[in-house]
Amino acid sequence: MTAVRLAQIGVGQWGKNLLRNFAELADLRWICDADETRLAQFAPRYPNARATTSVEDVLAADDVDAIVIATPVPTHYELARRALEAGKHAFVEKPPAMRGAEMEELCELAEERGLVLMPGHLLLYHPGVQKLKELVESGELGDVLCVYGNRQNLGTIRTHENALWSLGVHDLSVVLYLLDEEPSELVAHGNAFLTPGVEDVVFCFLRFPSGRIAHMHLSWLDPHKMRKITVVGREKMAVFDDMELEHKITIYDKAPEQSTRTHGEWQTRTGAKVSPNIPNTEPLRLECEHFLALVRGEGDARRTTRDGLVVVRALEQLQASLEAVTA
Numbered sequence: 475m476t477a478v479r480l481a482q483i484g485v486g487q488w489g490k491n492l493l494r495n496f497a498e499l500a501d502l503r504w505i506c507d508a509d510e511t512r513l514a515q516f517a518p519r520y521p522n523a524r525a526t527t528s529v530e531d532v533l534a535a536d537d538v539d540a541i542v543i544a545t546p547v548p549t550h551y552e553l554a555r556r557a558l559e560a561g562k563h564a565f566v567e568k569p570p571a572m573r574g575a576e577m578e579e580l581c582e583l584a585e586e587r588g589l590v591l592m593p594g595h596l597l598l599y600h601p602g603v604q605k606l607k608e609l610v611e612s613g614e615l616g617d618v619l620c621v622y623g624n625r626q627n628l629g630t631i632r633t634h635e636n637a638l639w640s641l642g643v644h645d646l647s648v649v650l651y652l653l654d655e656e657p658s659e660l661v662a663h664g665n666a667f668l669t670p671g672v673e674d675v676v677f678c679f680l681r682f683p684s685g686r687i688a689h690m691h692l693s694w695l696d697p698h699k700m701r702k703i704t705v706v707g708r709e710k711m712a713v714f715d716d717m718e719l720e721h722k723i724t725i726y727d728k729a730p731e732q733s734t735r736t737h738g739e740w741q742t743r744t745g746a747k748v749s750p751n752i753p754n755t756e757p758l759r760l761e762c763e764h765f766l767a768l769v770r771g772e773g774d775a776r777r778t779t780r781d782g783l784v785v786v787r788a789l790e791q792l793q794a795s796l797e798a799v800t801a
């Protein structure tokens with residue numbers, strides 16, 4: 475199997491993790507960062523790759539099949555568009571664009587040119603989230619009624635990006651992936667307590683055409699450190715708790731029941747609580763492998779790109795709702 479020839483633009487706090495994985499899994503040809511000091515820090519670790527501060531060098535390089543973009547969010551759309559226009563597959567950190575229309579343009583460009591455009595929704599590659607998806611799809615939980623996410627902590631306090639864009643993008647990608655449906659109603663409320671214009675606490679509500687609902691509590695101003703997704707089904711309920719070291723998934727055999735014995739009055743059933751084993755594989759590794767597989771023509775590239783599109787559309791609508799309410 476020929477290794478995918480790869481370039482990476484942006485080797486900052488998060489980019490260095492992508493670089494470590496891609497350097498092991500692919501044929502890393504170029505490292506690019508506008509910051510010379512950063513570049514000088516990484517270039518010696520990857521002597522087979524060429525280092526540059528210019529994006530132009532990477533876009534023009536004949537020896538590059540795919541580009542990994544790990545720069546700040548406002549730069550994603552422009553860089554992704556230019557990568558696709560240059561005929562390169564693109565992995566773009568989340569979210570690849572800040573507006574639905576821009577993301578649609580990127581999707582169309584990728585599809586027209588037969589290129590992969592993969593958004594970096596890391597949580598989708600978490601074995602815990604994969605298990606939730608399996609539980610939903612297999613029908614084990616019964617009809618899914620509602621899903622909610624808790625992503626709270628005290629810190630890290632951001633000053634450029636609000637809690638919706640910084641934290642919510644993760645939960646949103648999971649909620650939309652699990653329900654496999656685009657929401658028809660999206661409402662967000664929040665407040666900027668610390669930095670003017672940057673909401674620290676955000677509550678989001680989503681309603682879907684099927685009648686299912688979802689909620690997300692996003693905050694860096696909270697006493698609890700929570701990284702949790704709860705799925706309530708008609709037959710069973712499941713929780714993915716990423717703060718748990720071993721029992722990341724718990725399935726509760728709990729449900730409401732309406733029995734003829736009680737003349738139709740609601741009662742509840744509480745059965746066993748089960749914590750299935752899930753693989754310990756690093757989600758980032760799986761994410762990088764998925765991108766390279768798509769580039770090699772394996773898997774559903776269109777689906778991966780379209781999953782990213784619904785996330786950007788939802789983010790845009792939630793942001794508009796947040797602004798309308800806080801204005």
Ligand SMILES: NC(=O)c1ccc[n+]([C@@H]2O[C@H](COP(=O)([O-])OP(=O)(O)OC[C@H]3O[C@@H](n4cnc5c(N)ncnc54)[C@H](O)[C@@H]3O)[C@@H](O)[C@H]2O)c1
Nearest residue numbers: 484485486487488489507508509512544545546547567596
């Ligand atoms: N998936 C995750 O869990 C996760 C976690 C953290 C960050 N991220 C995402 O990763 C991306 C990068 O975040 P970060 O924390 O590494 O940011 P960062 O600021 O630490 O690094 C960004 C790097 O990009 C470089 N850069 C900026 N514009 C450039 C350009 N035009 N050309 C070349 N280089 C350029 C900067 O010099 C910097 O080194 C963001 O999109 C962020 O949302 C994802």
